[in-house]
Amino acid sequence: MWGFYFNELLHSLPFFLKGLWMTVAVSGLSLIAGSVIGFVCGIIRASGNKILRFIIGAWVDLIRGTPFLVQIFIIFFILPSAGIELEAFPAAVIALTNLTASFICEIVAGGILAVPSGQREAATASGLSAYQQLRYIILPQAMRTIMPPLVGQYVLLVKDSSVVSAIGVVDITRVGWLTVQRIPEGLMVFGLVGLLYFVICYPLINLSNFLERRMAVTSTRL
Amino acid sequence: MISFRNVNKWFGELHVLREINLEVAKGEVVVVCGPSGSGKSTLIRCINRLEPIQKGELVVDDMDVHDKKINMTKIRAEIGFIFQSFNLYPHMTALENVTIAPIRVRKIPKEEAGKLGRETLTRVGLGERIKSYPAQLSGGQQQRVAIARGLCMRPKIMLFDEPTSALDPEMINEVLDVMRDLAKEGMTMMVVTHEMGFAREVANRVVFMDDGKIIEVAPPNDFFTNPQTDRGKFFLSSILKH
Amino acid sequence: MLETFNFRVIWEYMPLYLKCFQATLWLSAVSLLGAILVGIIACAMRLSQSRVISRIAGIYIESIRSTPLLAQLYFFYFGLPSLGLMLPEWVTGVIALTLNSGAYYAEIIRAGIQAIPYGQIEAGISSGLSYFQRMRYIILPQALGMTIRPMLGQAIVLVKDSSLLSLISIAELTRAGQLLTSDRFMPAEGFLTTAAFYLIIYYMLKGFSTWSEKRLIFREAH
Numbered sequence: 001m002w003g004f005y006f007n008e009l010l011h012s013l014p015f016f017l018k019g020l021w022m023t024v025a026v027s028g029l030s031l032i033a034g035s036v037i038g039f040v041c042g043i044i045r046a047s048g049n050k051i052l053r054f055i056i057g058a059w060v061d062l063i064r065g066t067p068f069l070v071q072i073f074i075i076f077f078i079l080p081s082a083g084i085e086l087e088a089f090p091a092a093v094i095a096l097t098n099l100t101a102s103f104i105c106e107i108v109a110g111g112i113l114a115v116p117s118g119q120r121e122a123a124t125a126s127g128l129s130a131y132q133q134l135r136y137i138i139l140p141q142a143m144r145t146i147m148p149p150l151v152g153q154y155v156l157l158v159k160d161s162s163v164v165s166a167i168g169v170v171d172i173t174r175v176g177w178l179t180v181q182r183i184p185e186g187l188m189v190f191g192l193v194g195l196l197y198f199v200i201c202y203p204l205i206n207l208s209n210f211l212e213r214r215m216a217v218t219s220t221r222l
Numbered sequence: 223m224i225s226f227r228n229v230n231k232w233f234g235e236l237h238v239l240r241e242i243n244l245e246v247a248k249g250e251v252v253v254v255c256g257p258s259g260s261g262k263s264t265l266i267r268c269i270n271r272l273e274p275i276q277k278g279e280l281v282v283d284d285m286d287v288h289d290k291k292i293n294m295t296k297i298r299a300e301i302g303f304i305f306q307s308f309n310l311y312p313h314m315t316a317l318e319n320v321t322i323a324p325i326r327v328r329k330i331p332k333e334e335a336g337k338l339g340r341e342t343l344t345r346v347g348l349g350e351r352i353k354s355y356p357a358q359l360s361g362g363q364q365q366r367v368a369i370a371r372g373l374c375m376r377p378k379i380m381l382f383d384e385p386t387s388a389l390d391p392e393m394i395n396e397v398l399d400v401m402r403d404l405a406k407e408g409m410t411m412m413v414v415t416h417e418m419g420f421a422r423e424v425a426n427r428v429v430f431m432d433d434g435k436i437i438e439v440a441p442p443n444d445f446f447t448n449p450q451t452d453r454g455k456f457f458l459s460s461i462l463k464h
Numbered sequence: 465m466l467e468t469f470n471f472r473v474i475w476e477y478m479p480l481y482l483k484c485f486q487a488t489l490w491l492s493a494v495s496l497l498g499a500i501l502v503g504i505i506a507c508a509m510r511l512s513q514s515r516v517i518s519r520i521a522g523i524y525i526e527s528i529r530s531t532p533l534l535a536q537l538y539f540f541y542f543g544l545p546s547l548g549l550m551l552p553e554w555v556t557g558v559i560a561l562t563l564n565s566g567a568y569y570a571e572i573i574r575a576g577i578q579a580i581p582y583g584q585i586e587a588g589i590s591s592g593l594s595y596f597q598r599m600r601y602i603i604l605p606q607a608l609g610m611t612i613r614p615m616l617g618q619a620i621v622l623v624k625d626s627s628l629l630s631l632i633s634i635a636e637l638t639r640a641g642q643l644l645t646s647d648r649f650m651p652a653e654g655f656l657t658t659a660a661f662y663l664i665i666y667y668m669l670k671g672f673s674t675w676s677e678k679r680l681i682f683r684e685a686h
Contacts (some may be wrong), residue, residue, distance in 0.1 A: 056618035064620070065629035065666030066659045070638055073661070077651030154530075166631055173534055186542025194531040194539065203529040272586055299592035309587035313605050322601055351593035368587075375591060 005185045009192065012179055019175030020196050026171060027161045029093050031154055034100025041101060042108025043134065056105060063102035068163050068178035071095055076167045092164035100157050107153060112138055145214050153206040155201050162197070172196050223248045223379060223408050224269060229278035231264060232385075238264050239275070240434040245411040251411045252411060253421040253442070256431035257457060262414045263432065266381045268386045268410070270301045283378060299327050302372025306384040308364045310371075316343060317352040322388075328375065342370040346400050362393030369400055380404065382413040430454050435441060468651060474657050484607040484640040486659050491558060491636060492623045492665075498562035498620065500615075503569025508599070510574060513677050521570070530568035533625050537559050541632050566623045572614045576607030616673040623665050637661050 019196055038061065045056045072095040079086055086094070115138050123133040163176035176193035223247040230309050231239035238261045246252050254262045262401050266275045268280060271287050272277045287297055308321050321339040324330045330338070343352050346366040356364055357389075365385055382401065398420050401415055405411060405424045415421065419440050421428055428445045431439040438445060449450055449455045474481075509521035512581035537560040544551060553561075580603060588598040608615075623672070637658050644654035 021528045061666075062659075062663070065670075067624040067638060067662060069627045069630070070641065070655055070659050070662065073638075073641065073645075073651065074655045077645060078655065081652060087603055092614060159532035160535040163628070165534070173538070175530065176535065176538060180538070180542045184542070184546060186539065186544070186546050190539035193535045194527070197532055197535060198527065198530040202526065205526075205529060270590055272589065295592045296593055298590055301590070303587075303590035305583055305587065307581075309581070309583035311584065311587070311602055312543050312607070313609060325591060326601065327592040327594075370585075371591065448636055 002185070002188075006185045008183050009179070009185075009188060012175075014184075015179070016172065016175050019170060019172040022159055022169065023158065023171040023173075023197075024200070026089070026096060026164060026169065028160045029153075030096035030100055030158055030161070031048055033093070033097040034080065034149075034157070037101035037199060038104025039108050041105040041114065045105060045109040047134075048110035060102045060106055063099060068095070068099055068160050069166060071099065072163060074168060088164070088168045091151065091152070091167060092161075092169045096157065096161060096164070099160060100153065103153050103156070104150065107146055107149045109142075111142035114145050129187060141164065141202045148208050148212040148215060151204055151211060155204045158200050158204070159197065178202050223250070223283060224266075224412070225279075227279040227281070229268065229275050229280055231261075231268065231273065231277075232273045235406065236423050238434050239268070242278070242436060244436060244439070246410065246412060248410055249408045250280065250426045251405045251409075251413070252427050252429055253425040254412060254419075254429045254431060255416060255421065255457070256412045256437075257460075260431040261434040262431050263383050264310045266383055266412050266414055267378075269381060270298050270303055272303070279324070295327070299375055300378045301375040302369075302375060302380040304365070304368050304372055304380070304382045304385045306387050308356070308368045308388070309333045310364055310367055312356050314372075315353050315355055315365075316348060316359070316367045319367055319375045321355070323371070324374050326447045338374055339370075342374050345365070345373075346370045359411070360393060362396045365389065365393075366400055369397070369404075373404075379410045379412070382411065382415065384414050384416075386415065388415060418461065430457065432457070470653050471651050473644070473648055476639070477657075477668075479583075480486055480643065481637070481640050481657060481661065483646035484635055484637045486632070488623065488626055488636040489665075490517055490633070491561070491629065492619075492626050495558050495561035495565065495626070496619055496622055497609070499569050502562060502566030504604075506566060507573040507577070509575065510570060524569045525570050528564055533560065533564045533678060534628050534631070536553035536564055537628055537632065541613075547580065549668075553632050553634050554629075557626075557634050561622060561626060561629075563627065565618060568618050569615070572611050572618060573607055574615075576605055576611035579610055580606050610675050613673055616669055620666055620669050622661065623669070627662075628641065 018088075042055050044052050045060075074090065076086065076088065076091040094100075119137055119141065120133060123137040127136065132222045160172040161171060165171055165177060168174070169179075172193050176189050180189045183189055224244075226242045226244040229239055229242040230237070242265065254265060256262050259262055264273055268275050269282060269287065273286050282297060283300060285292060285297060287294065310316075311322070314322065315337065317339045320342060321332075321335040324335040324338060325332060328335075340352055343349055346369055348363060348366055351359060351367075355361075356367070359367065365388075369380075369385075386397050387403070389397065394417070400419060401411070401413070401420070402424055406457065411429070413420075413425075415423065425442045428442045430440075430445065430449075430451075431437055432453050437451050438449060442452070445454065446458065449458055492584075506521045506524060509517045510525065512518050512521075537557070540556050540560050544556060583596060584602055584606070586604045593601070626636060627638040629636055630642060633639070641651075641654040641658035644657070645651045648654075
């Protein structure tokens with residue numbers, strides 16, 4: 001019986017690869033959009049005016065304080081009642097972008113605040129504009145603190161993308177869920193699902209660890 | 223009490239202890255000195271097997287401490303070890319620091335250990351600070367707590383690894399005073415230190431090391447006034463300059 | 465959207481929400497205790513002298529961290545029955561949450577342990593404390609102090625992750641929102657109320673985290 005199901009599973013492999021592609025597409029789009037928004041918000045949170053800082057802080061708390069599943073339900077089911085009709089795919093990308101941006105915002109703000117204030121003072125003293133300070137002095141130093149958790153956040157993004165299967169996006173997890181109805185070998189089917197995620201996430205985790213070690217080395221060299 | 227017989231140790235390729243032969247008698251105080259990197263800290267760290275040796279024999283209190291079959295925990299309980307950086311447990315008060323091993327290793331009842339701890343801390347001049355955490359104590363006070371921690375096990379031997387090197391100058395004496403008292407009471411001690419005044423006054427013998435070898439062993443007066451080797455002369459002149 | 469927000473329906477469903485809020489609380493609490501226990505064991509194994517034991521723990525930790533919780537949940541939900549193990553849904557849910565967070569706790573504890581200076585271990589060795597005594601009295605208490613924040617952070621993640629249990633029909637907070645939505649077609653009322661309950665837990669844990677940080681400050685001065 002096991003062998004029979006294994007064969008069946010092999011035949012569904014193209015279906016799984018389609019799911020893999022969907023996972024990559026949803027995560028990739030959200031990664032780019034989330035990073036851009038996250039960096040902008042992070043820079044504002046670390047420097048900008050009080051009101052903006054407060055608004056961003058409240059937004060971050062709302063996103064951090066609620067499960068992603070609830071967020072995606074809110075976006076998918078409530079926006080239509082406000083007159084914005086959304087397909088599952090764009091709803092998934094919007095929800096994931098929103099989630100990723102809020103976490104990256106915190107990472108970026110933390111990285112900027114970790115740069116010693118003397119650096120900013122020195123840059124001000126030598127007459128650099130606020131933008132120049134950020135661009136040439138603050139961000140390059142902050143990036144060293146930002147990079148490892150940023151890559152870690154991308155791993156979380158790929159994993160969180162599995163939740164979009166709940167609104168019917170046919171990603172790897174959804175493919176597994178559909179397949180297990182036909183091939184009732186849960187360990188085998190979701191073993192394969194896990195393996196596909198592993199293939200994406202494991203290298204990213206190692207990259208994050210590598211960056212962390214490298215950062216530890218460069219900062220002791222200073 | 224402690225005898226090194228042809229002891230050799232390597233760190234990878236680096237030969238850090240070469241053919242060490244040394245006997246320390248009961249009640250003797252031996253000061254180990256030498257330039258940094260000469261292997262003096264490694265020498266005493268081998269005694270309670272914080273470092274393993276690769277060749278030779280090291281016998282403490284009639285037991286070969288580098289015998290794999292031996293119960294090292296028991297031997298270590300008989301040897302107090304004082305670190306350069308104190309290594310007090312930051313999450314425990316001074317009293318907890320000194321009583322944890324008596325309670326857990328010696329299985330002394332808590333109250334009795336508490337009494338012993340208070341007495342010992344009083345003996346090193348810290349009777350008032352038993353409830354303080356390490357972060358609330360000065361360096362000199364922390365090192366005295368560390369010595370009390372060693373003494374609470376009623377050890378047969380006390381080893382000191384540069385006990386005053388991490389201290390501000392004004393705190394060195396309060397620690398050396400405690401060590402002087404210990405020596406007077408007949409404790410067997412090996413002390414790695416640059417405090418030559420202390421060596422002259424307290425030590426029975428001075429061991430001078432360089433490059434992993436014991437170069438000279440002599441009573442302190444002989445060594446300080448008339449070193450037998452060039453390396454010894456050079457070392458003395460370099461530390462006596464300041 | 466907001467002008468038509470129906471508080472009466474929420475009030476009507478409040479008993480259900482409170483029951484489900486309780487369910488979320490105790491499912492999370494049980495999983496949290498289990499996860500910390502699993503984390504301590506996995507971490508001790510990871511740091512073991514034996515290569516084999518360390519490797520086993522490593523494989524467990526890496527495979528959990530490289531795959532999404534939802535895939536793990538389905539792995540157990542669909543997989544255990546095919547092994548002949550018929551467990552109630554909530555048990556499956558608690559197993560998945562425990563094993564998932566356990567891997568993260570193992571890493572958090574390991575980071576805490578490795579941040580302890582080696583001199584602490586040497587001091588313990590020198591006074592004749594055994595391996596377990598050193599762990600119990602010297603290493604773990606300090607590691608716990610240093611890791612209280614990431615531990616509470618992971619607890620927040622765990623509470624939010626428990627929302628995925630709604631996808632295997634366990635009656636908890638998110639499930640309550642789904643029920644209200646499908647009974648009355650009121651997704652806004654359903655999921656915003658759910659979100660509000662999660663925020664209560666989030667702010668409580670966050671507050672506790674800040675408070676404990678302040679209490680531990682003087683010990684860290686070391």
